[in-house]
Amino acid sequence: MRAKLFTSGIPYQYCWRVTATLPSLSFALFIFLQPALPRSLAAQELATQNTEIMQQLQRYETQLENYEFEYGFLDPRLLEPLLSIESLYESLADFEKVKSTQNRRLQVTRTTLGLTHPDTIPMVEALVRTDMRLANWEQVSDHLEHLRTLAVANHGIDSEEAMLAQDRQASWFMTRVYVDDDRERTKNFMKARKIFRDLLITAESKYAEDDLRLVPWLNKRAYSLYLLFAGLNADSSVTTNWIRETAQRDGPARLETSRARGFNSPFAVGGFNQVIPVTEGDEPIGVAYLRQANGFINDIAEIAEANADAEMAAMARLYHGDYAYLQGRSVGRQDYREAKTMLREVGVDEARLDAFFNRPVIIPFPNFFARFSELEAYQRQNVSGQLLAETELSEDSDAWDQPIHLGSFRAWERGLASVPMPTSADGLLALETPIHSIDAKFRVTGSGRVSGVEVLAIEPEDKRARRRAVRAIRKLQFRPALFGSRTRSRAHVELRYQITDESEH
Template identity: 25%
Template sequence: MRLIRLPSIAAAFALMWSPGGFAASDEEWLERMQVQENLLEELQSTRGPTDLSLVEPLQAMIVLLRERSEYGRVAELQEHQLELMRINYGPESVELIPLLKEMVLNGVEAGDREGVSDFLQQMRVLNSVQGDPVAHLEAIELQAYWYKTGGAGQTHKQRVVSFFDAHELVDELEILLDDVFDAGDPSIVPWLYRVYMNRYLLLGLLNSDREVRAIAREELVWREGSDALWAIGRSTGGTNASSTAGRWGGGRFIPEAQETVEKITEVMETAGDLEAQAMATIYEADFHLLMNWASAWRKYDEARELLREAGVPEERISLFFSRPQQIPYSRFHPTLEEAIARQEADLSRWRPAGEDAAHVAEFTAWSESVPNVRFPDSDHVFWNEASSYYEAELDININSVGFVPHVDVLEFEPENNEVRYRLRRAAEDLRFRPIMEDNRRRRMHDVHIRVLIPRDGTEMVEVE
């Protein structure tokens, strides 16, 4: 490896200010940067250009550059660190993973979508050879989440293509699950639920507005061949069965989603955990309700009986079913108390101005392109997105089978007719588990909900 002489960063910053124009903090920053540059050059000369000791002054320079939000410079120095660590630890060393995470965070802050995608791919490859299968699953899930969110791009075409990249990764993850977990091991359930939610996103994509739906069908055929058109079936548009004459377009993906959620119930039954089996049955019933299948109500009855057999107090069961709930849930809760706690946390996150107004949890859409599907969730993401949203407060009715037949826009910013239509469409396509009391399903009128739709071109920031 040749001796690397980096251009003086301190000198470059000094040119940004006129002579005599430095604040004390600027002068101090330049002095600190110069110290690290001198140390780096000295170590290169005395220990050689590949010595691992060079990582330390490079890291000190990175810290200083982050103070100035100089993400491009940070990326250059991180690449230098990565090269040094590959030479000293080996190209497949686990020691590279923390640095790659730092490179992901810098790329997120810089808005470098391609760079972040590349670093996550490198993390996935490294984790695949480390002998830790769960870490490998987490790396796959992280990369898939990125493609569905921050790395999705801004156009309809980019978002669809990125989703199918994620979809292929989740298919890979599903194949690995049976090798990682023993039969009947409840640890597999959160992973199965991620597979299920990915299929929910796919169904939402195939039932979105006409333009996005056409792009999704074209992309699926390109990836899987012309037989995929038959597999999709007749797509009618809209995820709400009230707007699709009771049908979802989705072909084979509907039974695949059903099989996944039923497998969760089977795992919990094998484990002998009655309460977890009951919760899995509720999730299974929610899927039947999304499909507008009458069998949903029988499944809910089965779940209540299992909860009673598990010794769950009747008042807690009644409380859970006394609240209208958007479905599907973003994650699996193995106990009723966890699900109730999530209900209460979601309800407390936003309240309408009127103290007596009934309300449900706010809904954040996946994107402008697919406003009728909930934004994806992940347990393993280590970055966050500070998104800019179109926001509305709506008044809705929820009928006795969980559809939204009526929507009034109460507050909306900005005033834009196209976005107003998307917000209304998102609310009309929501599906709820209705209130169920004394074996009767209740409709609700004048329920307030806040709907958020991410604008394209979000600003990405690191999680604190």
């Protein structure tokens, strides 16, 4: 039997013209119901699996009751059936029951081995994962504090294990900025900032002043100050709370303009419990925090010099240029030129330098790379993307006119739409949220600003998300492309902009 499909004027589901003998009614019904058969079979299979799981649960719960009667409620022999029960509840996605069982296992283990025994650590980490699934953000914070106390108890208050546990806490508070209630996001960031400050104090007391192990903590402190600065200038409802919390914690002096200090009051009255920083001209709010951040980059440069590491010193000069450029200081360009010269002197060939400096890059980098090859690898990893726009170029066009893709940019949250989301390498805190992905094309000027934003694609389609993405992309700050010793604009630049889809959040 053959069939032809035609579509003129009537719905396609009624448009089959049969050119052979008509099938029997039962066969036609079989054909019609075919798509429903897999769904029906899948539902039956799922019901069978659930029945089997419930039967297994009943057996393990009976075993648990027998053990409790024979050995008591806190005997370690209860751990085996409890673990099996936990696994079965997880397969049913009943995470409240999973959590209850995990708490019971932790209670038995602590009673048997002691409150701070290392074997309790994976159990607390399991509770972190479960409460993240349940969106119990405050309880996740409590578990991470528990893990920090366990690290201190087992390794010492200034141990690297304790420091890493604190770093994990700071990363989580950064995550809570976009998953928690709006009124809590500024407080969560301030908690993270305090942890980074405390971590640097611990590191400086633990290591010698020229110890390379100080470098990541110095950079984390510098980057946290950039995030504070970015929040102060977010041009959204976030900014008001960011300013108020910063002024309460640090005083108003850091928020005043550097050009008119001593002439203007740093604040103007802005209503009940509100203050508005007064700045000079187009100077952003809180530039003093970027200057402080650059002080920590200078510390990294001094460590590089003390260790006779010329390549690391060149990288520090590059980072110094980024923070200076964010302040609107022309010294940033000079830093870039000097960094390029220093890298050339340590043996980096011109082709690699041109490939790196000819591309605009969003600044600053969250991680400090002591080796140029590490930064190249990071750039390659993050700039992979397929060009979407069709660009017509003449045969003799300048190489600078070639379209380039800068990879993806993940925004922190809607109120911080031009601020990169802080990331953590800690898999324990991995959290996936629905996102809008917007592919855009634009021009990066010689000053690192964005113009001419054009949306190429958006998934899922949302007019409001499209408009917000265009506004956010315009505010991104790039290190401009460097042509020889001067900066130069680049057209035909593409980027995938991503932000949490709050309609499903």
